[in-house]
Amino acid sequence: MTVLSSPAAQPTPDHTATPTFAVIPGAQVRQALDGREQQVVDLVEATYRLHGAGDSVNPPSYFLRFPDRPSSRIIALPASIGGLNRVDGMKWISSFPANVSSGLPRASAVLILNDHETGYPFACLESSIISATRTAASAALAADRLSRGRSRPRRVGFFGTGLIARYIHTFLAGTGWTFDTIGLHDLSADSTAGFRGYLEQADVTGEVTVHDSAEALIRSSDLVVFATVAGKPHVTEPAWFAHHPLVLHVSLRDLAPEVLLASANVVDDVEHCLKADTSPHLTEQLTGGRDFLDGTLDDVMTGRVTLPDDRTVIFSPFGLGVLDLAVGKYVYDEVARSGHLHLIDHFFHDLRRYG
Ligand SMILES: NC(=O)c1ccc[n+]([C@@H]2O[C@H](COP(=O)([O-])OP(=O)(O)OC[C@H]3O[C@@H](n4cnc5c(N)ncnc54)[C@H](O)[C@@H]3O)[C@@H](O)[C@H]2O)c1
Numbered sequence: 042m043t044v045l046s047s048p049a050a051q052p053t054p055d056h057t058a059t060p061t062f063a064v065i066p067g068a069q070v071r072q073a074l075d076g077r078e079q080q081v082v083d084l085v086e087a088t089y090r091l092h093g094a095g096d097s098v099n100p101p102s103y104f105l106r107f108p109d110r111p112s113s114r115i116i117a118l119p120a121s122i123g124g125l126n127r128v129d130g131m132k133w134i135s136s137f138p139a140n141v142s143s144g145l146p147r148a149s150a151v152l153i154l155n156d157h158e159t160g161y162p163f164a165c166l167e168s169s170i171i172s173a174t175r176t177a178a179s180a181a182l183a184a185d186r187l188s189r190g191r192s193r194p195r196r197v198g199f200f201g202t203g204l205i206a207r208y209i210h211t212f213l214a215g216t217g218w219t220f221d222t223i224g225l226h227d228l229s230a231d232s233t234a235g236f237r238g239y240l241e242q243a244d245v246t247g248e249v250t251v252h253d254s255a256e257a258l259i260r261s262s263d264l265v266v267f268a269t270v271a272g273k274p275h276v277t278e279p280a281w282f283a284h285h286p287l288v289l290h291v292s293l294r295d296l297a298p299e300v301l302l303a304s305a306n307v308v309d310d311v312e313h314c315l316k317a318d319t320s321p322h323l324t325e326q327l328t329g330g331r332d333f334l335d336g337t338l339d340d341v342m343t344g345r346v347t348l349p350d351d352r353t354v355i356f357s358p359f360g361l362g363v364l365d366l367a368v369g370k371y372v373y374d375e376v377a378r379s380g381h382l383h384l385i386d387h388f389f390h391d392l393r394r395y396g
Contacts, residue, residue, distance in 0.1 A: 062388035078215025093339030120362030198262025201269030
């Protein structure tokens with residue numbers, strides 16, 4: 042297979058020409074996104090607004106699970122977005138938690154972008170970076186929007202200190218957040234040591250404390266970020282949240298329904314989030330209804346929902362395929378503009394109907 046560098050490639054594929062197919066490796070993805078935290082947060086906000094306005098198609102994610110490897114899964118997230126950068130496509134993302142013990146990240150992914158006019162796939166992007174980036178950008182956006190109307194958190198606590206926690210910290214710092222204290226809690230001492238090393242390298246200000254107990258981390262944090270790989274709720278005590286922190290429940294399955302029922306609850310998309318045994322899904326099953334939900338992040342951003350300042354606020358984002366598409370298309374356009382798009386020669390062959 043020949044890989045061509047095409048300086049002439051345009052950001053938007055030409056529908057009248059032979060369809061092209063580009064492969065964008067992780068190094069190019071990283072280069073396109075590096076240092077662009079605020080731009081990506083703005084893009085994620087615009088995408089949530091498009092989705093909230095109905096200018097998207099985002100069917101349920103499909104979970105491929107394995108009887109012989111119950112802790113692993115591969116998820117398909119097909120989606121379509123409208124707006125100026127309209128594009129269709131799908132993220133295909135594996136989660137193999139056991140990878141971490143052998144030094145490989147848990148998640149690996151590709152993203153396929155399909156042309157709006159022809160349906161032809163026109164790019165395949167390394168997507169673990171895109172996925173972590175859109176997740177962290179969504180968390181940073183929520184931290185900002187959901188803390189308006191209450192005092193801005195000065196004490197952050199990371200519950201689970203893996204790759205996603207690192208990206209979330211990078212996005213918080215890259216969008217102007219500073220903290221007096223940074224608390225860390227993880228079942229693995231290697232993970233907290235690794236995260237501490239990252240913070241030192243990033244020359245972060247604020248006192249860093251590793252908490253042995255979950256309760257101590259939560260009670261000493263005004264902004265709590267859950268990024269574990271827990272499959273079932275393990276934080277069950279509403280009293281630990283008596284100081285009413287803002288909680289970014291990115292890993293979705295850490296909190297018992299009792300904790301959600303004592304809090305205001307915001308999700309990214311109601312139908313998506315109330316599935317797959319997430320804490321909101323368990324809460325719906327326990328109560329038989331959705332009254333415990335206050336609304337979506339888009340509802341808060343557009344002013345349809347106002348959050349109380351005297352209750353814990355929990356944001357549970359299921360993670361929408363439209364965000365991967367928006368960030369992936371941004372990366373594609375940046376790489377194309379730079380003139381370094383790697384096109385696969387003759388990827389689509391046999392293009393004449395009768396040969
Ligand atoms: N909602 C979204 O859009 C979205 C997107 C991407 C990832 N995620 C989720 O983020 C989570 C973290 O992903 P990652 O790539 O950082 O994983 P990772 O394996 O790199 O890190 C997870 C960390 O959590 C720790 N941990 C596990 N159970 C724990 C517990 N009960 N208490 C404390 N620590 C615990 C592990 O020791 C590990 O250090 C995953 O659950 C993933 O599914 C959510």
